[in-house]
Amino acid sequence: MIYLNKDDLLIQLEKISGMDFVSNKTEDLYIYSQDPGASEPRPVDFVVLPKNVEEIQKIIELANREKIPLIPMGGGLTLSGLIIPIRGGIVLDLKRMNQILEINEISRYALIEPGVTTGQLLAHLNDHYPDLQPAIPDAPPSATVTGNALIHGSGYLSQKYGNHGSMINGLEVVLPSGEICKLGSCALSDCWFTRGPIPDLIGLFTSSFGTMGIITKLSYKLYPKPKMRDMVFGLCKDVNNVPKLVSKITYTELAEDILLGKADKPDYMKGYVTVMVYITGDSEEELESKRKMIKRLYRKNGAQFMKMPERLMNIFLEKPQFAAAAADFRKGGGFEYVGSFLPLEKTPEAIEKATAISNKYNIIPTLILRIIGKGHCVMFAPTFAFNRADPADIENARNALDETNKLVLELGGIPWKAELAGQKLIVEKMDPNYKKLLKSIRNVIDPNGIMNPGNWEVN
Ligand SMILES: Cc1cc2nc3c(=O)[nH]c(=O)nc-3n(C[C@H](O)[C@H](O)[C@H](O)COP(=O)(O)OP(=O)(O)OC[C@H]3O[C@@H](n4cnc5c(N)ncnc54)[C@H](O)[C@@H]3O)c2cc1C
Known part of the structure; x- marks a missing residue:
């Protein structure tokens, strides 16, 4: 439900991210109302391409005030409609936040922004760190590393090292309150090398389909690259x-x-x-x-x-x-x-x-x-x-x-990465106290229900 009228909201969003990076034009929204899978298209009100964390914080503040949904999007390639809004709202297309911030060759991790694509990280390592490889899916190279890790993706290194969600060392998240929260060793220092040994809250943000916050930095494990393969x-x-x-x-x-x-x-x-x-x-x-x-x-x-x-x-x-x-x-x-x-x-x-x-x-x-x-x-x-x-x-x-x-x-x-109908089947079968816990956490973290509402809905 939108309280400000759409023209006023457009002006507010343009003030935050600039006219070139905000749109409510039908022709721009068309592509965001669907994905390459079998989901029905659904309406989108705005698309915004923020450049940095400060812009995301301001958009969140506006969304809380206006009770308008926010849908974070990487490459939009899950095929199960996870970035198509269920209740309208603003799609936050994160592709402009695409900096590779650090490659740590010794502790073997990459610290990246959420718009870094799998193709980009692979090319960067091939060019500058030929002995290292990232764990990436067999998806098109425009899929983001963050989007894939957040949905427990998998790829050619998963047999050996596990699913991609387990390769996350640390996260920086803008919570639905607008506060910035760091999870993993980065909560204590600038070393992004491990997610423990402190209570592991990173799991709250994986396979939660953008309902818990917006990831703005991610530390992702890298692996030695063998010379030959057969x-x-x-x-x-x-x-x-x-x-x-x-x-x-x-x-x-x-x-x-x-x-x-x-x-x-x-x-x-x-x-x-x-x-x-x-x-x-x-x-x-x-x-x-x-x-x-x-x-x-x-x-x-x-x-x-x-x-x-x-x-x-x-x-x-x-x-x-x-x-x-x-x-x-x-x-x-x-x-x-x-x-x-x-x-x-x-x-x-x-x-x-x-x-x-x-x-x-x-x-x-x-x-x-x-x-x-x-x-x-x-x-x-x-x-x-x-x-x-x-x-x-x-x-x-x-x-x-x-x-x-x-x-x-x-x-x-x-x-896995279940579309809306699949999520409903999972929730029906879920232990009642799991549901209760999930609901309580959502209510505390996101009292206005602005984060990708409709997903993982528990009554
Ligand atoms: C041809 C093809 C082959 C594929 N093969 C594989 C494969 O081998 N392995 C595999 O794992 N997958 C595969 N996939 C599925 C999918 O493309 C990938 O998993 C992809 O990496 C998802 O990343 P994305 O950037 O497209 O995520 P998106 O679809 O953009 O996002 C995924 C979810 O994460 C949320 N999200 C994204 N970014 C953020 C953020 N910064 N903060 C909070 N939430 C966020 C979104 O809201 C959404 O719910 C394939 C897809 C295709 C089309």
Whole structure:
């Protein structure tokens, strides 16, 4: 609900961020009212591109006074509509806050502003710190490091080091009150190297979808970059072999990344689970010994090694992979996936049931699974492509997503970066005292309910 009229609000916002960085024009707001996933477009009142923390504080003060929602946005690429306002309001597009403030080579972290993209950080490290690598997703390079870490994203270093949310060392947050709060070791000094050992409040800001505050600085772990990488490709006919195979491979600590897949096209792939185990090393001898060990593990645990044609191998060895090609956005294609965190032992049932859901909705079954943290968790992602020009086709994908969300919850998993409908399913199943605690914290932190309202709503 807006109290000042829109023209007055526009003037106030322009005073804060400048006329060039504020808009309420339909043509500017169009792009912010939707994302590349299957969510319905929703109206936006204003977009503002702040340049610094002081501007954000002033915008928050105005939003509290006028009770107008604020929606922080990085690259806007979650595919699950998380940056499309649910109750209108101001989208805070943070792309102008894009400074890499520090690279600490010894404690291995990057201190960045929220608009720094994954492509930008990768390029910066490649150019200036070739022995270091960031953990980034297989998302388009305009995704932000902050947006991705905040939603517990994952990528090619997640098997070894965990999900990206766990790689946050520290945060600077502008709270909904407008106060600036530092979390992690940066709360005590200028060293941004660890999130403990003090009560860990960083978790309040991860997977909370912008409902707790606006992150203005983030310290993110960096990792040593190996000299060489290879991939050992395998096929598994019996899906029931997957958990044991994965736990045997992770036991050896040989793998950098483990990706599993199931795609029923081309026809000869039907029924098979593909297994891609990435290995790294500093010499050809090291890689060769790892290749031999992985092949042996395949043989002993129900999978068979397959030699991959060089042309395909070069594509699969690219890290991050250009997954956006799958959606063919340029031709108007779209896709969305139910990403979810699932226990490893539930993967056979999940693969079989998600394949059945895809077939029910006439979508070619395409499932991706990434092992996270040495098998402590699996990122399970049934993918649903659709034709953006056909509303019935988008609705069909949405129904398939809904059914898959329910399946994941039945299996003891949790839908990841859940869209509004998925959040509701999660909240329904949540322990009542978890809900109570969440509600109390939200009420204390954000009494006017200005931060991305409608998300994680608990009654
Ligand atoms: C083709 C494709 C492939 C993908 N592959 C992967 C993959 O391999 N792994 C993976 O993890 N993801 C993947 N994704 C999903 C998604 O693109 C990424 O997770 C992406 O990094 C999200 O970052 P973003 O900057 O787009 O976040 P946004 O969508 O901008 O934001 C995500 C959430 O965080 C909040 N937020 C953002 N910035 C702030 C801030 N400064 N303060 C407070 N809240 C904030 C937003 O309000 C929103 O709720 C893929 C997406 C596509 C389109």
